[in-house]
Structure formats: C-alpha cells, structure tokens
Amino acid sequence: MYEEEISRxxxxxIAKQQNLGHHKKMQLLVARENLKNDVNEVCRQQIMEKS
Structure with missing residues (x-):
C-alpha cells in the first residue's frame, strides 16, 4: 500500500516535470519566433529608410 502511494x-x-519541460519549450519557440519577426521588421524599416 505504502509503496503504491510513493510510486503514484x-x-x-515526473508527469509535472515533463509538462513543465514542454511548456518551457513552447515559450522558447514563441520567443524565438517573436525575435525573428522583430529583426525582420527592423531590417525592413532600415531598407525603407535607405530607399
């Protein structure tokens, strides 16, 4: 009985840790995508200013 409780x-x-890991990965992917979009936007603005 006691061992079953510990095992559960x-x-x-472990399930919580894996869930957190997945959540962190998703946050990283979103942050990376946002950063890429920001960089593209800055580059686009600089090109517009030059021309």
Whole structure:
C-alpha cells in the first residue's frame, strides 16, 4: 500500500516535470519566433529608410 502511494506520487511528479519541460519549450519557440519577426521588421524599416 505504502509503496503504491510513493510510486503514484513519483509518477505524478515526473508527469509535472515533463509538462513543465514542454511548456518551457513552447515559450522558447514563441520567443524565438517573436525575435525573428522583430529583426525582420527592423531590417525592413532600415531598407525603407535607405530607399
């Protein structure tokens, strides 16, 4: 009984960690995409100013 409880607790903890890992990956992907868009926008503005 006691071991089952510990095992379930560990499984839940691992699931939470994996979920957090996935969430962080998604945040990184979004941040990277936003940064790329910002850089493209700055480049576009500089090209517009030059011409």
């Amino acid at each position: 607790s560990i499984d839940e903890h």
